[in-house]
Amino acid sequence: MSTNSAAIRPKCISPPPCQGRYSSSDMSLGDNTSSMEEELTCPVCLELYADPLLLPCSHSICKKCIQDIVDNRTKTGKEGLDCPSCRKTCALDQEMVSKLPRNLALENVVFRFQEMQSQNLTLRRSLDLSVDTPLLNSPTSGDVLVIPEFCDMDLTEMCGLCEENSQNVAENFCEQCRVAYCRQCLQNFHPKRGPLVHHRIRKPAKGETIDKPAFCVDHETEVAAIFCDQCKSLVCHLCVCDGLGKHSHHKILSLDTAWRQTKETLSKTKEQLEMMVSTLSDQSLKMEEVSEDVENIHKQACQKIDIQYRRLVEDITACLKQHRSSLLNQLERSKVKVTRRIQQQLDDNRQESRKVENLIESCKKLLDEDHMKGLLGRADEIGPIVQGADDMSQLLETSKQQYTDLVTDKTAQVDMKQAVLQFRNTSHACLRIMIADDVKKCQSIIPVIRSTTSPGKDVLRVQNKCLITWGFNSTSFTAEALKQNSLWSVTIEKNSAHLGDIKNGYLFGVGISYDKLNFKDQVGLNSNSHGIICSRGNLLYCHNSKMEHLMPLDNLPLSVTIYTVMDQSEGVILAYTITNSSWGDTLHGKKIIIDQSLKTILYPVFTVSQRVKMQFPTYV
Template sequence: MAAASCLLSEDQFLCSICLMVFTDPVTLPCGHNFCNKCITDHWDINVQCQCPMCKRLYTTRPELWVNTFISEMAAQFRQSVQQEASCSSSEHQAAKPGEVPCDVCTGTKLKALKSCLVCLASYCETHLEPHLTMAGLKRHQLIDPVEDLEGRVCTKHDKLLELFCKSDQMCVCMLCTYSDHKTHDVVPLTEECEGKKAELKETEAEIQQMIQKRRLKLQEIKRSVELSKLNADREIVEGVQVFTALKASVERSQAEFIKTIKEKQRATEIQAEGFIKELEEEISELMKRSTEVEQLSLSKDHLHLIQSFSSLNTAPTTKDWTEISIRSPLYQGTVRRALIQLEETLSKQIKKVFEAELKKIQQYVVDVTFEPYCKLNQSNDNCRCVLSKQGFTSGRFYFEYQVSRRSRWTLGVTTESNMMRRITLSPSNGFWTLSLKRVGGFFASGDPSVCLSLKSQPEKVGVFVDYKEGLIFFYDVDTGTHIYSFTGCSFTDKLYPFFSPCVNDGSFGFWLGISIREPRLILH
């Protein structure tokens, strides 16, 4: 090691161009030594041939001869270093998979501590020592050990990539600035790196904002799941209460039905028991009289027979049973009356459920503003209509129409694209509507239309739409009853609330002014 250190203490063994130990060293007429390739490349890119050290100018490129003395000394240096590395390799830990090995070690490759961007090699602790002690090697740029150091060298000039061309957005070497990138905007890598670091800070800030937004969204989703679970639990409790009440009502109706049947049967049994008792008493009395008559007929006492004849010859007083009978009670209608009573109870319960459902749905009420639109062709009639300015492509929304004192109307939702032509109202054409016709009653749009049976004409109709689930519900707001539902719809276009009074009498301004109720704004 001492011998190697002595050899390396002299700067004469380092090329002043590449700052590495000489490779094929040559001597110029001025006496300065360089690597053959280094001085040749240097002269190739310069017009004048001069010594890089003393600046001596040569009119013609001098012939280069290898300096055998320096070449031998360099070879001895490399050999001594390799021997020292071989001796000490067993004393240090070998490089593990994934770690950068030393490029100088022979045999077992030790773990590299640093990589040199000038030498393009990685060194273990032993082989790194010259870069820490020699004046020339101290100027080399050391970094944490990395692989693929060849990727840090210009493939064209075999020089370190230490500059950045902003024009072509690529790393270049010093020689590139004299050729392909001569007129380009070139800056040191350190300067460009500072700019990139500033951009990375902005990127990091943006990423942190994105992370924060997603954390908030994560909390929002978790909260939504919690609220959904609370809603589901509440719905289960309310639903169980409803079904429990219905079950109790059915059981009461069943018990009352059975009680009614049994009471009728018991009344029949009581009546029959009375008749049976009377008949048994009369039979007993008649049998007694029959015995007395038989005994009297056999009597040999003529006086006794004559005296008793008048009393025994007359039949005892009995009831006329000719028209008396026991009829089975008439049970027909008992089940029907029980079911009618149960239906009334069920209707009341359904009404309560619909009222609660409508109340929940009304939280999605939106504020809509209507404006006149085109004419439509519905059942061959020209119908004026209005369309809301607001359209919906997601979520849930609810709105109401005041339809009292109107003998004809059509309302619901539609897609604006289908409002551009005369068309028949149907879901296949983008219309989900409810209609009251002057002749024929209520209809839901369909292929064909669905005739509805309503007990009374609604004065106010509520419409609820769940865009994602493909649901449209129509309600009688005043009675809280459900009118009709469109389910399993697949919405892709924007939906607009739609209304038409189905008149063609020129009263457009009248019905536009008073027939549309504009609800409060609560968007979800």
């Protein structure tokens, strides 16, 4: 090392004594940092989270880890993944992984943790000094302590203002100007007076001049070492001179203060923006949930509208088919009646014609006799022929009136022609019945049921609250006969003792019957009963074991309301409304039962299995 270098080497001073390398507060900080690092470590790769994604179970995994797991499980024919934290199975594929939300809050915490770790590492390096390692002591009051690691360095920084062919070794360094000075240049170009009096001068460290100074925009040869807070820009000392510089009388800050305030402003802005990102992320997640909810409700609403549409069309079509079949049967009976009369008359005419032809043939045979004695010898045969002719004459006179009535009677033809108009009128009447408000025609009741506490013993039960079955078999209940147009409701609920798949074992029925049902019968499975039944997870309209699909059973509880109108000439009207808690009235249907129109006694009937119970309202 040269003599000049040795002359400018600063002396080291000893640091204040300490009990160890770090204080107790540093140790507790290390423990907290270690605990925090465990919380911020991905359970799959055991590294700090990188692009963490939020699983449906609220735990997070690195995006790359999730993609690798899903890829491997897909290749092996498996679906989804098990959360490494809670082991809950999540149904995921590559498309769903791309839609998982980023855990921005966790990502920001990891970023801040890494910054903190970096700062702690720098601090520990600066504090990781031996107790006998001296610190540099500056001979000048304006100098600062130099980090000891520079004590043994070859400080051969050259003055930045000397001529290139005669540069001196730099002895001072201005932190604001970022220029190294020899002793002579410091006195000549950086006097401690005026705006330069507050600049910090210290001993240079090797490599200080690598950080090139910034020059003033307005004075290109001057170093920009002053910060104008009003204009938010770096300026030189000429820009702040009174009466000369355009930044005179502006608020001036030191570079350290401006740097600190700028950092604080940026940190606050960054935190504010991160909060905005977190808020927007939460809003996006909520809106995605709402959007998914809207999609699901829209799909279900479309399905239910389609079911109701089909039900209306099928009910109206079935009603029109019944009227058409009834009228066609009536026409068929009228045609058969007339054709039978005609056929009978034709048969009578054919028989009479054969008799007349036989008499004519007998006459011919007698007339064929050429001899007088031959003809006279057969004279006794003439009497029966003449008598037969007289009888046929009288018979023809008698049937002549029947023939005239049969030919002139056009009643059947007129009725058949009128049937076309009649079908139109009855169809319109049918449509009016189908769209009529049945509630206004019916009296709300709670059926009174004669049920059996044990088979074979009838016990009167008034205004029942609940119907359940015995043992493991389904049971049917028959209420007292209806005396007027009536409606009643019943709620079907799950029996708490029998929970399971809604499509397995949940059998029930609500309807009407023309005769009392045996407790082993089921609603709709015989020719006397009509009703709404549930079988294998579907609601069906059933009569005489013929089932018509209505809709899938969404869930229980479910309410069924039955309307019966018995004073219609067209037949008995059976209407029903199916209601659930989330959608309200889901399906309405109506049937006109014309094959039982002559019967006037109707019974409300109910069937329950061991998995359900029926609740009646407490009042009407």
